[in-house]
Amino acid sequence: MLEIEDTEISLIRPPVINIRAAKPRDLPELNEMIGLLAKHHGDPAASSPEQLERDLFGPVPWISALVAESDEGLIGYAILVPLYRAQDGARGMDLHHLFVRDGHRGHGVGQHLVNRARDTARSAGCGYLSVSAATGNVQAHRFYENMDFVPRPVTGMRYMQALA
Numbered sequence: 001m002l003e004i005e006d007t008e009i010s011l012i013r014p015p016v017i018n019i020r021a022a023k024p025r026d027l028p029e030l031n032e033m034i035g036l037l038a039k040h041h042g043d044p045a046a047s048s049p050e051q052l053e054r055d056l057f058g059p060v061p062w063i064s065a066l067v068a069e070s071d072e073g074l075i076g077y078a079i080l081v082p083l084y085r086a087q088d089g090a091r092g093m094d095l096h097h098l099f100v101r102d103g104h105r106g107h108g109v110g111q112h113l114v115n116r117a118r119d120t121a122r123s124a125g126c127g128y129l130s131v132s133a134a135t136g137n138v139q140a141h142r143f144y145e146n147m148d149f150v151p152r153p154v155t156g157m158r159y160m161q162a163l164a
Contacts, residue, residue: 017109019116022065022077027052029074030065037099041134066116068100068109076100078113080120083130093121095131114147 027049035045055062068076083092095117100109121129133140
């Protein structure tokens with residue numbers, strides 16, 4: 001009979017990740033991650049947990065958010081914003097933000113968030129999910145194309161007018 005020696009070698013087990021809708025208790029960590037994404041893009045981060053609470057859980061919810069949670073806390077998020085193409089009568093969702101914390105990228109967390117975003121959009125009766133990435137962000141372009149997003153040409157300028 002062959003005896004197998006027990007060793008200290010163990011297989012690395014990936015952490016259990018839970019993708020779920022954001023809850024009010026998540027607001028401080030969610031706001032922190034929004035700030036990290038803004039900083040990454042060189043943008044100012046002016047949002048507050050109170051604004052997020054208004055827009056996620058207020059009388060007229062404006063956005064929805066998904067979070068990726070591990071034993072370490074929140075490690076990523078996705079924010080979805082409703083869209084509508086009037087000429088087609090088509091509901092859609094914009095994957096407005098997708099973020100995974102440093103140290104957790106490249107392990108499928110973003111893919112899980114995108115998959116849940118698709119499910120959320122379908123459940124809301126949407127026929128499409130859109131996302132944008134900065135022109136030079138080739139890594140994001142590859143990620144979205146690998147997730148079956150199809151690049152669409154920009155067909156014009158977008159304008160904005162401040163109302164306050």
